[in-house]
Amino acid sequence: MRTLGLRTRLVITFTGLFLAFTLVFAWYLIERQGAIASQALETRAMGLSGILAKLIAPAVDLDLDKSQAENSLAAIKGHKDLIYVVVLKADGSVYLRHSEMRMPSGGELLENSDVTRVEQRGELLHVLEPIRSNGKDIGTLAAGFSRQSINEEIRTSTRTVVSFSAVILVIGFLVAWVFSGTIARPMLALAKKLTRLSQDLAGLARSQETASSQQVSAIDETRGTMEVMLASAQQIAESSSAVLGNAERTVTGNRDVAHRIQELNNHAERVAEILAAIMQVADRTDLLALNAALEGTKAGEAGRGFTLVAAEMRRLAESVMESVAGIRRLMNDMRTASQSAVQAGQEGVLLSEETTRSARDIALVTQQQRKATEQVGRSMDDMAATVSEAMSSTRQTAATAQDLVHAALHLDRLVGSSSLGQPAREQNGRGSAASADDGAGEHRTE
């Protein structure tokens, strides 16, 4: 389907208007000129016939010689339109016949008539004029006039009108051409600009739609990541709760261990006190045995047995003291170990309490992180909804822009003309869907 350009349409329209006006004007003038000429011919014919009828009425009434009548007709001889003159008597006989010109087609009209009659037959205008004398019809004057001069005038007028109309038509065409150009050029520029803007708008809308799609994808990925983080936070919260419980149980256990070790230390202290008492008793026993041996030795031979018993007592006391010393060493080792255990237990309690605090902090932080992650997830949902709405609006904008592009292209094609085909070619050069028609000014509609 081919579409004419706006300028072409304007030129055709204005030229058509001019042509119609010219045709009407020419037709009117020609018709009017013909009617006026015919009317003038009839008037002249009737006037001339009336004059002739009155001039020859005496001759016919008196039935005079035809020469007198012919003298009367001499006045009209040489009339360019007069073809024939025939005078009929009342009885229908020809009184006088005069014909100087060749007879065109249609022949003579010869019949009596009591009124003036005008008939047109072919190229002739027939006039029947009654000849009266004293109020009495004595005959009829039949005259024929040629319409050739009238036709010649009409043709001359027609040529003149046609020439004039042609000049007007050409002037109208030129005026239409210039006027349409004046109108089409700004419209073409506007259409071109509108096309470019609409294409830019469509491109921006597509870019925005692409960006929105990417943003939606990024939001989806972020939301997925946040869900993973939320799951991780929940898992961390559960693990930290378990760690917190274990740490609290460890604290309790370490406190029990420290308490038990403290009790063990107390028992060890009590054992040390008992050992000190045993040591003191053994020392006193050793001292007593030593003095007994001393006294036995002083007693000489009689005290030898006493000395031996005392020596045995000293041996027992020394054995007890050595055992006590060994127990003391063991007790010291045990005390050192228990003190180390107490210290380790206290450190363990401190570490467990620290672990408990850390686990509580971790649980609290994880809880906050989980809330924050949930908040971020909700924000992501809101953002995704907003972006989806924006993308939907962008799609509508893109569709509207595309429609606008089509409308602009259509307007461009409409505005473009054969002489204004440059925008169409530029449009084609920009990769538009429209294609140029090699200066024809017409574009193929998509």
Added chain:
Amino acid sequence: MSADEVASGEDKAAMVSHNGPASETASTTLMLLRLGKRWFGVDVRAIEEVALKGEVTRVPTAPGHILGVTTLRGRLVTVVGLEQMVGGTRMLSGEISATLPRLVVVRDGEYEMAVVAEGIQGMTEYVPATDPEPDRPPGCPSFVRGEFDWQGNRVSLLDAPLLIAAAAKLAGILSPSEKVEP
């Protein structure tokens, strides 16, 4: 050292005491006491008793070898430090004694004094075989009658009366002998 070792060491002391005092022909029972790394032997006949070393009250202006006085069953006894009297050098052995410090009370007639001992090893029989004079280290105090070996230790044989006299002399008081002789 246990009492058995002391008892069994009596014969050993008799065998190794070749350098005993020449004036002593019969066997003598000695009580072996330790002070630091040094061992001393005292005739049991001069020993009044062995007591625990209780609280020793230091006496003002007393010489260095007088550690102070203490009470033993109501008696006021002077406590003497052998460390200061023998040579004035520290004789700490670093060994931990199984018993508490003792006070060996020696008597010479009416005079008695207590000697601080870190350990008492009991009694042993001492048979002087030779004159101990050649074994006396040069410059040793007069109350050291000689030295002999006992179970790998060098034992200084103390003369209790001379020890008491020396302590009294160092303290600026009359010794028992000086009191008796005039």
